[in-house]
Amino acid sequence: xxxxxxxxxxxxxxxxxxxxxxxxxxxxxxxxxxxxxxxxxxxxxxxxxxxxxxxxxxxxxxxxxxxxxxxxxxx
Amino acid sequence: xxxxxxxxxxxxxxxxxxxxxxxxxxxxxxxxxxxxxxxxxxxxxxxxxxxxxxxxxxxxxxxxxxxxxxxxxxxxxxxxxxxxxxxxxxxxxxxxxxxxxxxxxxxxxxxxxxxxxxxxxxxxxxxxxxxxxxxxxxxxxxxxxxxxxxxxxxxxxxxxxxxxxxxxxxxxxxxxxxxxxxxxxxxxxx
Numbered sequence: 001x002x003x004x005x006x007x008x009x010x011x012x013x014x015x016x017x018x019x020x021x022x023x024x025x026x027x028x029x030x031x032x033x034x035x036x037x038x039x040x041x042x043x044x045x046x047x048x049x050x051x052x053x054x055x056x057x058x059x060x061x062x063x064x065x066x067x068x069x070x071x072x073x074x075x
Numbered sequence: 076x077x078x079x080x081x082x083x084x085x086x087x088x089x090x091x092x093x094x095x096x097x098x099x100x101x102x103x104x105x106x107x108x109x110x111x112x113x114x115x116x117x118x119x120x121x122x123x124x125x126x127x128x129x130x131x132x133x134x135x136x137x138x139x140x141x142x143x144x145x146x147x148x149x150x151x152x153x154x155x156x157x158x159x160x161x162x163x164x165x166x167x168x169x170x171x172x173x174x175x176x177x178x179x180x181x182x183x184x185x186x187x188x189x190x191x192x193x194x195x196x197x198x199x200x201x202x203x204x205x206x207x208x209x210x211x212x213x214x215x216x217x218x219x220x221x222x223x224x225x226x227x228x229x230x231x232x233x234x235x236x237x238x239x240x241x242x243x244x245x246x247x248x249x250x251x252x253x254x255x256x257x258x259x260x261x262x263x264x265x
Contacts, residue, residue, distance in 0.1 A: 011243035015217055017224050045191055046250060047218050053196045054219045058099035062113040066095060066120050070088055073124055 001029040006036045014043045087127055090136045091120070097137070097220050098144055104203060104215050105148045115151075119144040137222070138229040145212065145230060190257060202252040206245055213241035214249060 006029045012018045013026055030037040098119060102112035122143050123130070130139060203211050209231070216227045228235045
């Protein structure tokens with residue numbers, strides 16, 4: 001696999017959406033190509049950081065409103 | 076020990092209520108306002124409860140709910156006369172120009188780790204807000220909600236290939252913006 005081909009698959013790989021022979025071909029390339037491996041590692045680290053920073057809990061007020069709605073629905 | 080029988084309504088409620096945090100987070104990305112986001116989530120649940128007969132227990136409640144939320148948001152925007160922008164392909168091509176899948180950074184682990192550690196929630200929030208809705212939704216559903224592409228396709232009502240492309244381009248544009256800001260152009264958080 002060439003670097004240009006690997007670059008087009010790294011995003012799917014990071015998303016966990018690359019399977020079968022595509023995945024093994026890319027992983028084989030990443031074992032030997034420091035530049036592409038660094039790119040994949042960076043994208044994965046970025047994705048993890050975005051997830052960790054952007055996860056949020058719904059406010060208590062909204063939970064109460066929804067609970068009230070559920071309760072009202074039963075009566 | 077005998078357990079109380081679960082009424083269908085209870086099972087439905089259990090299934091849909093577990094997604095309240097994710098729905099609120101997504102609503103916040105769409106509306107950019109906590110009160111509007113709460114209203115949107117409440118309206119989503121109201122519509123879901125009204126349409127419960129259309130939902131088959133044990134199928135994909137998450138995709139169903141997120142699709143209701145997004146469609147409700149888009150319909151409200153249209154009703155307000157703020158129809159969502161349709162993004163010309165050329166514009167996105169221009170934004171992602173030179174995109175060959177690589178990140179816009181030096182190829183060394185340390186600068187990237189520093190960059191990541193420096194990032195604040197508000198930086199990512201601002202950068203996401205500047206993405207067109209189609210791209211923002213795809214990136215948020217994939218990277219924050221960790222939905223598989225097939226589920227995102229269901230929520231957005233587009234083919235998986237489109238989801239793949241939007242996520243890839245959305246990530247590249249997002250990272251380019253964040254790198255530019257962090258290099259000291261005066262935008263984003265320091």
